Amino acid sequence: MDELRELYQEMILDHHKNPRNFHGMDAASHAAEGYNPLCGDKVTVYLQLDRDTIKDISFEGSGCAICTASTSVMTELLQGKTLSEAEALFGRFRALVTSDPGEKPDQAGLGKLVIFAGVREYPIRIKCATLPWHTMQAALEDKSETVSTE
Amino acid sequence: MTAHLLKKGTIVRTNPATEQHGHSSPYDVFAIRKDFPILRQKVYGKPLIYLDNAATAQKPQVVIDTLRRYYERTNSNVHRGVHALSQRATEEFENTREKIRDFIDASDTREIVFVRGTTEGINLIAVSYGDSHVSAGDEVVVSEMEHHSNIVPWQLLCERKGAHLKVIPMNDDGELLIDEYAKLLTPKTKIVSLVYVSNSLGTINPVKQMIEMAHKKGICVVIDGAQAAPHLAVSVRELDCDFYVFSSHKMYGPMGVGVVYGKQELLEKMPPYQGGGDMIKSVTFAKTIYNTLPFKFEAGTPNVGDVLGLGAVVDYLQHIGYPAIAEHERDLLEYATARLSTVDGIRLIGTAKDKLGVVSFVLDGVHPHDLGTIVDREGIAIRTGHHCTQPIMQHYNLPATSRASFGIYNTRDEVDALVASIDKVKEVFK
Numbered sequence: 065m066d067e068l069r070e071l072y073q074e075m076i077l078d079h080h081k082n083p084r085n086f087h088g089m090d091a092a093s094h095a096a097e098g099y100n101p102l103c104g105d106k107v108t109v110y111l112q113l114d115r116d117t118i119k120d121i122s123f124e125g126s127g128c129a130i131c132t133a134s135t136s137v138m139t140e141l142l143q144g145k146t147l148s149e150a151e152a153l154f155g156r157f158r159a160l161v162t163s164d165p166g167e168k169p170d171q172a173g174l175g176k177l178v179i180f181a182g183v184r185e186y187p188i189r190i191k192c193a194t195l196p197w198h199t200m201q202a203a204l205e206d207k208s209e210t211v212s213t214e
Numbered sequence: 215m216t217a218h219l220l221k222k223g224t225i226v227r228t229n230p231a232t233e234q235h236g237h238s239s240p241y242d243v244f245a246i247r248k249d250f251p252i253l254r255q256k257v258y259g260k261p262l263i264y265l266d267n268a269a270t271a272q273k274p275q276v277v278i279d280t281l282r283r284y285y286e287r288t289n290s291n292v293h294r295g296v297h298a299l300s301q302r303a304t305e306e307f308e309n310t311r312e313k314i315r316d317f318i319d320a321s322d323t324r325e326i327v328f329v330r331g332t333t334e335g336i337n338l339i340a341v342s343y344g345d346s347h348v349s350a351g352d353e354v355v356v357s358e359m360e361h362h363s364n365i366v367p368w369q370l371l372c373e374r375k376g377a378h379l380k381v382i383p384m385n386d387d388g389e390l391l392i393d394e395y396a397k398l399l400t401p402k403t404k405i406v407s408l409v410y411v412s413n414s415l416g417t418i419n420p421v422k423q424m425i426e427m428a429h430k431k432g433i434c435v436v437i438d439g440a441q442a443a444p445h446l447a448v449s450v451r452e453l454d455c456d457f458y459v460f461s462s463h464k465m466y467g468p469m470g471v472g473v474v475y476g477k478q479e480l481l482e483k484m485p486p487y488q489g490g491g492d493m494i495k496s497v498t499f500a501k502t503i504y505n506t507l508p509f510k511f512e513a514g515t516p517n518v519g520d521v522l523g524l525g526a527v528v529d530y531l532q533h534i535g536y537p538a539i540a541e542h543e544r545d546l547l548e549y550a551t552a553r554l555s556t557v558d559g560i561r562l563i564g565t566a567k568d569k570l571g572v573v574s575f576v577l578d579g580v581h582p583h584d585l586g587t588i589v590d591r592e593g594i595a596i597r598t599g600h601h602c603t604q605p606i607m608q609h610y611n612l613p614a615t616s617r618a619s620f621g622i623y624n625t626r627d628e629v630d631a632l633v634a635s636i637d638k639v640k641e642v643f644k
Binding site for chain 2: 067068069071072077081101102103104105106126127128129130186188189192
């Protein structure tokens with residue numbers, strides 16, 4: 065049970081039940097859809113850019129708790145960030161969830177993203193956590209095809 | 215092995231070699247469990263509870279031993295060598311073909327073609343029979359509850375030929391609408407391809423009646439028996455289907471082997487599916503003469519070891535007896551349905567009157583993938599996802615379901631453990 069609590073932390077469950085920035089965006093300058101065919105997670109990420117700053121970011125879709133919470137937290141953290149800051153945060157997040165679960169995670173610069181460290185114990189679930197970030201990246205690159213985890 | 219069925223579900227075994235397994239009448243699930251070495255392990259420190267049988271079933275010791283014996287003593291190529299091993303391999307291989315003929319009650323071994331599995335079998339039929347019988351404007355009929363493997367090969371055929379795929383709808387219980395089916399059978403319909411037992415919903419379709427309806431209009435019928443094979447004794451002659459396809463691995467046999475049954479008069483007229491060795495009588499650069507049935511459809515070296523493993527599992531299942539298996543699994547299904555129905559927030563997906571082996575469900579507020587992860591930590595293997603039946607998910611407007619599917623070695627205690635693990639899920643997500 066403790067291990068499961070490590071994965072399903074209170075903050076993750078809270079973001080799952082009450083996702084932040086969970087709506088469409090008429091003024092979006094960029095958008096992309098992400099899909100995990102393994103479990104059916106589907107998220108659409110919307111961004112509104114002001115030159116190289118993310119003025120607004122939101123999402124829609126349905127997914128598992130890990131995916132929904134990860135998307136919700138991402139949209140919180142990326143509000144007002146520059147593109148290079150967003151890219152760097154994604155890099156650190158990816159490093160976190162793919163790091164050796166036996167080692168203490170490097171928390172530097174991650175903020176509340178550390179709540180996803182528990183995913184490391186569940187390799188099959190890592191994609192649930194990273195799908196929104198890949199989708200955000202695809203939106204910024206104006207990729208038209210759906211981002212797939214497979 | 216021999217088994218005598220005295221009455222439904224009562225089996226007396228007379229072969230001393232199998233007595234050591236300790237099966238006793240009428241159905242000793244604990245003795246059967248001992249035949250499956252994989253079930254002895256612990257997962258995350260908990261005894262493995264394997265409820266993903268509809269994806270693939272575990273293998274009894276007799277199958278594992280057959281494979282080992284084949285590779286230790288017999289391994290050799292079939293139908294070619296004059297040497298002792300080749301002759302032995304050929305004999306055992308062809309004996310298994312006869313065993314399979316008997317197993318599905320076909321009239322002739324020429325009607326039994328070994329393939330890699332159900333998917334390859336359906337592709338064989340869609341290409342070989344389909345390409346030579348379907349033209350532009352024709353129609354192929356499948357149902358809403360087909361596995362992707364019984365949709366995509368027909369879509370490919372329709373694309374090649376400019377034909378159209380028609381779909382028999384189902385109701386919310388997961389039962390096909392027979393009246394709608396009747397309307398789909400028109401002079402344009404060339405093939406009906408139907409799943410016998412749904413892997414996602416457990417529905418047993420009234421295939422005998424549906425075959426009859428199609429035959430009245432002269433339409434060829436393919437039956438996907440992948441999920442039926444581990445649960446139901448099948449007589450292709452009684453069903454009168456034109457083709458019947460199933461896989462070994464879902465019926466406790468090795469992976470990588472399946473069977474296509476086809477009526478001889480149809481197979482005779484069909485062109486080969488693949489070209490190569492073994493499927494020819496003579497080859498010159500000017501002309502190749504194809505081999506006779508069933509070899510015309512078995513290009514290349516067959517999967518001899520796994521075919522023998524399939525033969526071993528047919529013996530094993532017949533030894534337990536399909537009526538006894540059906541009774542055991544019906545009990546499990548009824549018990550699981552009753553137990554899960556009482557869990558607050560659970561909705562069962564697939565509530566057909568006639569079903570077997572599968573309980574699909576969703577839990578309010580919890581994505582199946584989260585449920586699957588938590589249940590897994592209790593050592594319980596279930597399947598979460600779309601089960602390769604995305605049209606079914608679309609019917610219910612769900613991204614996925616959780617599915618527990620039962621086999622000959624599952625117990626009521628395991629169902630209880632599943633229900634208890636769902637309480638844990640609710641605790642995490644409360």
